[in-house]
Amino acid sequence: AQKITQTQPGMFVQEKEAVTLDCTYDTSDQSYGLFWYKQPSSGEMIFLIYQGSYDEQNATEGRYSLNFQKARKSANLVISASQLGDSAMYFCAMSPSTGFQKLVFGTGTRLLVSP
Amino acid sequence: GAGVSQTPSNKVTEKGKYVELRCDPISGHTALYWYRQSLGQGPEFLIYFQGTGAADDSGLPNDRFFAVRPEGSVSTLKIQRTERGDSAVYLCASSLAFTPKGAVSADTQYFGPGTRLTVL
Numbered sequence: 001a002q003k004i005t006q007t008q009p010g011m012f013v014q015e016k017e018a019v020t021l022d023c024t025y026d027t028s029d030q031s032y033g034l035f036w037y038k039q040p041s042s043g044e045m046i047f048l049i050y051q052g053s054y055d056e057q058n059a060t061e062g063r064y065s066l067n068f069q070k071a072r073k074s075a076n077l078v079i080s081a082s083q084l085g086d087s088a089m090y091f092c093a094m095s096p097s098t099g100f101q102k103l104v105f106g107t108g109t110r111l112l113v114s115p
Numbered sequence: 116g117a118g119v120s121q122t123p124s125n126k127v128t129e130k131g132k133y134v135e136l137r138c139d140p141i142s143g144h145t146a147l148y149w150y151r152q153s154l155g156q157g158p159e160f161l162i163y164f165q166g167t168g169a170a171d172d173s174g175l176p177n178d179r180f181f182a183v184r185p186e187g188s189v190s191t192l193k194i195q196r197t198e199r200g201d202s203a204v205y206l207c208a209s210s211l212a213f214t215p216k217g218a219v220s221a222d223t224q225y226f227g228p229g230t231r232l233t234v235l
Contacts, residue, residue, distance in 0.1 A: 044229065
């Protein structure tokens, strides 16, 4: 069975600083995908970034980058130059392989960005 | 373009009643998923449709829960004899058809705003 662990229930960062949100995973699959989603107070899950298990380079999407360390089974999200609008819940998730498969989510990290 | 939409946004019902929750996926997306998110938790998978058929319903908690997608687009999640423990946010997501390796962005599931179900 797959499992996602997010050990930081809450994180604080000042505006314009970088922040790292931790995610570790457990799977016996050789092929899998890792995702990060943002959930603001409005409730909608917003896709941020994707990393495939066979991708050799870390994924980047604008201010978001994924620090993928396969041997350690970690997929940390790095947000550079934090903005007030980044305040939200952040969920790490994985799917067993590329293609349409159910996502397994962690419990999330609440990020608060202060002025 | 339009995203995933869900109706109603909020539903309050009494214990024992029947409810239907609707999901309109992104146009052209053949895969559709239902998840349930309890307070303070991440979403938990319920059921996945590929086209009209339920390819994986292993997440449905019991036989009170049922979902359909008769024309391969709109889906309805049906809950019979609701219980207080069914109270949660029900999220729907859709994604494109499977794409071979090299276009993995097609794996991405796009979520709707959810339906908050409260069972009194």
